[in-house]
Amino acid sequence: MRRRRRGAPGSRAIALSLPSAAFPAVSAPPRRPYAWAWLFALSQIGGILIGLSLGWRWGLPLILGAQALSFWATLWPQSRLLSPVLVRMRVHQHLVWLTIDDGPSDDTPALLDLLDRYDAKACFFLVGERAAARPALVREIVRRGHEIGNHSQSHPEKWFWALPPRAMRAQVAQAQQVLGELAGQPPRWFRAVVGMANPFVAAALQPLGLTRVAWSARGFDAREADPERVVARIARGLRPGAIVLLHEGAPHGRSVAVVAAVLDHLTQAGYRCVLPLQQARAEIVPQAAADAAGVTATP
Numbered sequence: 001m002r003r004r005r006r007g008a009p010g011s012r013a014i015a016l017s018l019p020s021a022a023f024p025a026v027s028a029p030p031r032r033p034y035a036w037a038w039l040f041a042l043s044q045i046g047g048i049l050i051g052l053s054l055g056w057r058w059g060l061p062l063i064l065g066a067q068a069l070s071f072w073a074t075l076w077p078q079s080r081l082l083s084p085v086l087v088r089m090r091v092h093q094h095l096v097w098l099t100i101d102d103g104p105s106d107d108t109p110a111l112l113d114l115l116d117r118y119d120a121k122a123c124f125f126l127v128g129e130r131a132a133a134r135p136a137l138v139r140e141i142v143r144r145g146h147e148i149g150n151h152s153q154s155h156p157e158k159w160f161w162a163l164p165p166r167a168m169r170a171q172v173a174q175a176q177q178v179l180g181e182l183a184g185q186p187p188r189w190f191r192a193v194v195g196m197a198n199p200f201v202a203a204a205l206q207p208l209g210l211t212r213v214a215w216s217a218r219g220f221d222a223r224e225a226d227p228e229r230v231v232a233r234i235a236r237g238l239r240p241g242a243i244v245l246l247h248e249g250a251p252h253g254r255s256v257a258v259v260a261a262v263l264d265h266l267t268q269a270g271y272r273c274v275l276p277l278q279q280a281r282a283e284i285v286p287q288a289a290a291d292a293a294g295v296t297a298t299p
């Protein structure tokens with residue numbers, strides 16, 4: 001990310017004290033969580049009015065089309081229709097954001113050692129109930145310099161996409177409280193269970209300042225136990241700034257071997273695993289210091 005801002009007095013302080021505002025490219029909590037509801041209501045009312053005035057062969061497709069679009073947006077993890085979502089980091093260098101879902105688990109200690117060996121940083125998207133049962137692991141993740149994200153309180157994988165507003169708020173807010181207390185600061189990122197974000201996710205994220213994070217490279221490793229196949233699938237989505245989705249504690253019991261193979265492949269392909277805010281700070285803060293000293297930015 002290149003910044004051409006120059007000469008703004010105090011810009012360094014702003015970059016350090018207001019990370020959400022200073023790094024819009026990597027942090028985007030929902031601003032209008034009910035915009036979809038207005039558009040949806042308009043489409044349905046418009047469909048009825050058109051149906052009554054011009055005939056139902058025109059009105060009905062509009063009504064059903066809007067409903068189908070909302071359903072697709074719920075099931076498609078990368079859809080921005082119902083809420084903003086990060087799909088990749090805006091960088092040009094060979095950097096990726098490694099994200100590991102579903103912990104903490106029996107795999108967490110081995111994963112932390114593995115990440116240290118590769119000098120890699122990751123974001124662990126944790127489940128609130130699992131974190132409360134293993135608080136020491138949460139603290140260890142943070143102590144080793146990794147980040148934690150919110151992955152719901154109980155991980156209701158069959159019904160998350162259909163949760164009503166109140167249950168959705170509870171899933172997000174309870175996990176946020178548990179994880180914030182254990183980690184010392186509340187998570188900034190949220191990953192929907194199975195990636196599906198229904199129309200009520202944005203309203204649950206907004207008051208907590210959470211940004212929804214999807215992915216751009218995945219290997220279906222929650223079910224796939226063969227490290228080579230997982231690597232081959234992830235390699236297809238590998239680009240500068242890719243968000244890589246991995247899991248821990250998978251029922252097949254090979255999550256650590258899978259993550260090891262992925263780290264090996266990333267290293268061989270010349271990629272480094274970084275955390276997006278750390279990367280943004282590393283690039284923006286020196287530039288802000290240069291601005292304060294009156295040094296021209298390198299475009």
Ligand SMILES: [Zn+2]
Pocket residue numbers: 101102151155193194
């Ligand atoms: Zn999950």
